Amino acid sequence: MALLNILHYPDKRLHKVAKPVEVFDERVRKLVKDMAETMYAAPGVGLAATQVDVHERIVVIDVSETHDELRVFINPKIIWSSDERMVHEEGCLSVPGIYDDVERAEKVRVRAQNEKGETYEVDCEELLAVCIQHEMDHLMGRVFVEYLSPLKQTRIKSKMKKLERAM
Numbered sequence: 001m002a003l004l005n006i007l008h009y010p011d012k013r014l015h016k017v018a019k020p021v022e023v024f025d026e027r028v029r030k031l032v033k034d035m036a037e038t039m040y041a042a043p044g045v046g047l048a049a050t051q052v053d054v055h056e057r058i059v060v061i062d063v064s065e066t067h068d069e070l071r072v073f074i075n076p077k078i079i080w081s082s083d084e085r086m087v088h089e090e091g092c093l094s095v096p097g098i099y100d101d102v103e104r105a106e107k108v109r110v111r112a113q114n115e116k117g118e119t120y121e122v123d124c125e126e127l128l129a130v131c132i133q134h135e136m137d138h139l140m141g142r143v144f145v146e147y148l149s150p151l152k153q154t155r156i157k158s159k160m161k162k163l164e165r166a167m
């Protein structure tokens with residue numbers, strides 16, 4: 001296993017659109033393991049392959065307090081979402097230190113595959129619903145700060161550049 005390098009906003013590679021996974025082989029299973037290890041080490045509750053510069057539709061999430069309920073979403077699709085919306089404060093490993101409110105569907109049903117290629121469906125609510133929508137945005141090349149006002153985005157960009165220089 002290995003820790004992967006996480007891209008930081010406003011890196012252009014975060015805007016690439018991920019491609020579906022077609023072959024569920026050892027390479028995919030190793031990537032999932034490395035992504036999980038990277039997420040736990042950060043620490044974070046979710047990570048999309050896009051964030052580690054792999055542009056394939058793979059997401060790992062663990063919203064449990066005990067950090068032992070890893071969920072793997074490969075080729076995820078939202079097949080139903082509630083009309084009810086919720087506002088939740090979000091953060092992102094690609095935008096360290098920035099937290100802000102984002103409005104999303106309160107509940108979603110997701111169809112995805114696991115690392116063996118088996119299809120499953122899961123109903124997501126609360127933090128899991130926030131997280132899967134946030135991570136699926138990454139796969140489409142979207143970072144959560146893009147929901148914020150242009151002024152906030154400009155401020156965040158300059159903050160990130162300063163941080164990058166300091167590292």
Ligand code: NI
Nearest residue numbers: 091092093094
């Ligand atoms: Ni994120």
